[in-house]
Amino acid sequence: MPSPSSTAAARLEVPGGWGTPTPEQLFDAFTQWVASRGMSLYPAQEDAVLELADGNHVIMATPTGSGKSMVALAAHFFALARGERTVYTAPIKALVSEKFFSLVEVFGPEKVGMVTGDSSVNAGAPIICCTAEILANEALRDGAEADLGPVVMDEFHFYADPHRGWAWQVPLIELRGGHGGRSAVQFLLMSATLGDTSKFERRIAERTGRDVVVVSSAQRPVPLSYEYSTTPLVDKLQELAEQNLAPVYVVHFSQRAAAEQAAGLMSLNLLTRAEREQLGERLKSFRFAKGYGQTLSRLLKSGVGVHHAGMLPKYRRLVEQLAQQGLLKVISGTDTLGVGINVPIRTVLLTGLSKYDGSRVRQLNAREFHQIAGRAGRAGFDTEGTVVVQAPEHVIENLAAERKLAAKHAGDEAKLVQAMKSKPKKKPPEGFVSWSEKTFQRLIDAEPEPMSSKMQVTYAMVLHLLNRPEDPVMAMRRLITSSDESPARQAILQRRALDILRELLAAGVLERLAEPDGDGRTVDLTIDLQDDFALNQPLAPFAVAALELLDPEAETYALDVISVIESILDTPYQVTGAQVKKLKSERIAELKAEGVEYTERMRILDELTHPQPLAELLGQQFEVYRAAAPWVADHQLAPKSVVRDMVERAFTFIDAVNFYGLARSEGVLLRYLTDAYRTLRQTVPTAKVSEELADLIEWLGEVIRQTDSSLLEEWERLAAEDDPAKLAELERRQQEEDDAAAPPPAGFTANERAFAVVVRNAMFRRAELFASELEEALAALEREHDPASEWADPDRWGQALDAFFDQYEDVFVDARARSAEYFRLEKHPAGKPGFWRAVQVLNDDQGNHDWAIHAWVDLAASDEAEAAVITVHHVGELRI
Incomplete structure (x- = not known):
């Protein structure tokens, strides 16, 4: 059965003149709407919908692809008909957002809202989509008085999640409904891997006075077949493609493994000539950026996709769209597909049955296996789904070696035995947790483990x-x-x-x-807390208080404000880890040159951390603040420098990716930059925003837009006013983007304020290289855009450096040297339309300031290159 959001149809609306609807009226109206879309309910769906219409709680424990989303639609429809408020909740924001747009399509934008930890849109709507934590907080605040009817809890197996399980348990305890009689709250708990639900049935019924009905079915709409493979992975994928079992989702348990494996699949013959032409036409207008985009472009043209959380959102969405259009045969990704990823799959191939869970390497449990395997088989398209598990790689290689020896010594048993004995077998890597065909069969037959409670108190x-x-x-x-x-x-x-x-x-x-x-x-608050203190950035009030410690007149003020904000954001560990790795590689070279002993070198390197500006100051202030606000102890202050580092190094997004080797984690970096931009915009009081800080915020927003505007647009959508017309327009634009490649953002130089920051950073970078007397690096910057320039020659820079240091001892590149006092910018000077003139004054040790680097900025070339195209034309006497 097609998903509700995949079929264009009339809205699902409550008929007029009903008054108080009967269960029969509700059921008939919903099934008529389903029929109007050319669909019919499966038996399990029909049972669940009937029970919901009768007012019972429903636990829907049916396989993936059995249409649980359609049952959730019925719950929301019944709520609207009864005049009740209803909630849909899920474990991750991406799934909540996807469901929000799906429900807007079915019920209309005025009836659907979304509430997240960041912001909300149409929060007064009768249907609300939110994460589990938002629902749990409402349950804690309002308890039995909560104004709720049906509560749909999707992916309910997250009840057993070690960190977030409390948020799935609290609503079950606290949402008991009104006083006396039957509760207004009606639960619909959904998951393909619930296991034993008897305790939930008993306790929910006791607390609410409603019957609890379990709708379960081991019968999948699309049955699965299973295979244990000892064929090398590349050969196996080619075999599956030839057997018309594509698209195949190849499951890895790390982003690195998914990306590396994909690169080895381009040699596969997956596409017909017509398919290659269709795919090429589809990709022709898509804007692939430098960095991982170029690699992904080559992969996609061969029919191979990559999908994991470290990618830019626009790339993940492109892979999903191409897969939905049948243009990708193999998708190499991570096990995140177990949580509702929107990729149609005929075959799931697991590269292993063990994973690192954050503390140790272990075999998959039954719930994890069934969540992943259950994604195979497309309802409405496939008559059967296929699940393949690869044997361990060393086992496959040893079997291949044995087959080769058997062929070589065919007919001579003695030689074969001797060859087998003398041939060393490949061993598994250190720390490897093995699996076998018996492991595979055990997981197939196993029921999901009982879900254990993970209650917390904060x-x-x-x-x-x-x-x-x-x-x-x-x-x-x-x-x-x-x-x-x-x-x-x-x-x-x-x-x-x-x-x-x-x-x-x-x-x-x-x-x-x-x-x-x-x-x-018996106790009461003595202070007023903001209503949403636990929903928005928990440490935002601390950041506002910490801003009072900063001197607005200091040269570093704008950067220090950024550091305060960065200290309250979640740490992007892939980025900070890459910073530490880079620091260690640079430091070890210095230590070796200084002749430091190995043991001492290792000790020094072990103590290195990622940059943490203002760490001591903020740490002291945090302890003071915590004394008056003890609840902040639930959260950790985390000083770091990602945005500030990009500013100080004059990095573009791609510069940062290349410098730190973050090609496989571009999405992580972008998500962090988006969070930083949003928090700077929302948290820093207007009175604390200096002109330089405003420029940097504008620059950061433009960096995000030029890289991938989807995350920023998501936030701006949530932050918009409650306006159904705007939501409808967003839906229309979303559909247009689905039908055709999204147009590239406006020219790189269009936002002059942000582009001026880019130019200023690039000019200061030249001052830093000049101060370090790195003539080759300075020349390399010029060769990038104008190889014929005299300044593309290191010797020419050497002459300028000699002349400067004959006159001065040093040039400073501190915070003051970075300030606007030492930077001049003239836009479109007379006789040079389409150009800017940029001048970086050198802060010499005598304070004369009579030397400068003069350059032209080519706006048209910058738009084409998506970077500031700067060519130096004079280094020496300052020319005003």
């Missing part, structure tokens, strides 16, 4: 409970004792809650009341 949870019209101490005790934790674990959580309560009292955030108030509270 400062934020305690503060949310203080909004309740009841005693928060008793509310927290009930929450803990109602959880699925063991008695011993419940005792630990209660001690943790008491510790938090004592700290909040000691800090003066809470006070004990002499007598319980009208709502039964």
